[in-house]
Amino acid sequence: MLMLVGCTILADKSYTHVDAKWLLLFSDLSAVHTFSWASIALVCLYDNLNDASMFSTMAIAGYATLLQCWIHEYFPTLGRRAASGLNCDDPGFPRAMRWMYKQGKTKLPEYQPILDALTPDDVIWRPFETHRGSIPFDLITLYSGHLRGSTVVPYLPERCIRQFGFVQYIPPPPPLAPAYSDIDSDWIGYHASVDWILQPTRPVTYAFETVPDYMSWYYRVSHPRLCRPVDGPHGAPPVPHYAPAPAPDTPVDDAPADDAPQETALQRERRWRGMARGALETFLTRIDADRDDEGFEELFFALDVCRGAYP
Numbered sequence: 536m537l538m539l540v541g542c543t544i545l546a547d548k549s550y551t552h553v554d555a556k557w558l559l560l561f562s563d564l565s566a567v568h569t570f571s572w573a574s575i576a577l578v579c580l581y582d583n584l585n586d587a588s589m590f591s592t593m594a595i596a597g598y599a600t601l602l603q604c605w606i607h608e609y610f611p612t613l614g615r616r617a618a619s620g621l622n623c624d625d626p627g628f629p630r631a632m633r634w635m636y637k638q639g640k641t642k643l644p645e646y647q648p649i650l651d652a653l654t655p656d657d658v659i660w661r662p663f664e665t666h667r668g669s670i671p672f673d674l675i676t677l678y679s680g681h682l683r684g685s686t687v688v689p690y691l692p693e694r695c696i697r698q699f700g701f702v703q704y705i706p707p708p709p710p711l712a713p714a715y716s717d718i719d720s721d722w723i724g725y726h727a728s729v730d731w732i733l734q735p736t737r738p739v740t741y742a743f744e745t746v747p748d749y750m751s752w753y754y755r756v757s758h759p760r761l762c763r764p765v766d767g768p769h770g771a772p773p774v775p776h777y778a779p780a781p782a783p784d785t786p787v788d789d790a791p792a793d794d795a796p797q798e799t800a801l802q803r804e805r806r807w808r809g810m811a812r813g814a815l816e817t818f819l820t821r822i823d824a825d826r827d828d829e830g831f832e833e834l835f836f837a838l839d840v841c842r843g844a845y846p
Contacts, residue, residue: 536561544576544598545685556685576601578684585688604631608662609698613649614641626669647761655743660697678725679732680710683718693732701736703745705752707809735806812841 540560541553560575561567576598583597595602607616616634623633663670677699682690692699693706713721721728753759815838824831 536567543600544572545579546598547596548594574682575684577690578682578686578688581682581688581690582686600631603636604634607634609659610653610657611659612653612657613646624665624669630663630666630669651760651762658743660742661700674729675725677729677732678722679728680721680725681712681718682722683715687712687715687718696732696736697739697743697745700738701733702739703743703749704735704806705746705749705810707806707812708814710812731809735809808841812838815841 537553537557541547541557545554545557547554560570580597580601583595584602586592587595606613619633619635621628621632623630677692677696679691679693680689681687689709689712691706691709693704695703697703815834819831819834819838824834826835
């Protein structure tokens with residue numbers, strides 16, 4: 536079991552060794568089946584993706600099959616996406632067996648302009664809807680907080696909530712990592728965070744629907760392009776800031792309804808409360824303030840209000 540885990544979902548860059556720290560996972564074999572192995576795999580992959588984003592990193596570790604399958608599922612125009620022909624919506628097959636893996640010849644500089652040129656129509660926003668007969672959707676997928684395994688990583692579905700079929704809104708700033716011992720209790724009480732991130736939104740009426748001000752916010756705070764305009768032949772065409780409107784006479788099954796509900800006062804209040812909470816947490820962390828420090832009582836009271844401690 537140690538070899539299986541150490542060479543798949545928790546793989547490192549040695550390719551021939553398994554880190555002894557994973558022995559702790561098997562200290563009680565009777566409890567192994569109760570672990571959330573999917574979460575452990577995700578923590579490891581997130582941690583290694585963070586390392587891979589550094590300029591000096593030459594290779595990536597972690598569960599690479601999970602990353603490859605995710606790319607194939609969401610981005611049909613990227614890579615050599617070849618279907619195996621197996622009916623992987625059947626409960627007897629792992630979803631990953633849907634794809635065949637072939638050695639590609641496209642190099643990294645060639646992928647960068649391809650990524651820059653992607654539009655909303657090039658993304659399959661909810662690829663697993665036909666797989667719900669095998670694995671039903673679980674609300675714990677919408678848990679927002681931190682996951683822990685070999686390390687602690689943030690898991691914030693409110694930043695990509697379109698893939699769950701909800702209208703994307705401007706998310707609050709990422710929360711501070713809680714104490715290591717508090718993560719388990721947050722995970723057990725996941726319904727509270729699910730309710731919190733679903734309050735400002737509603738089900739989509741078309742696949743990549745967002746609130747009106749989301750795209751302008753996204754292009755202001757994010758880094759949507761890999762190539763600079765001055766990069767010569769590898770420079771990508773300008774990224775469209777908004778999805779093009781469908782032609783007037785073209786029927787669109789998932790077009791937004793004219794009477795789509797607007798954001799309610801409660802949803803707006805929850806969204807602004809989340810933004811205020813994030814700003815307060817960031818400021819108090821920057822100045823290293825503690826609840827016992829004199830002069831900060833009002834700020835911590837305001838933070839507790841934003842967190843919902845007071846009705």
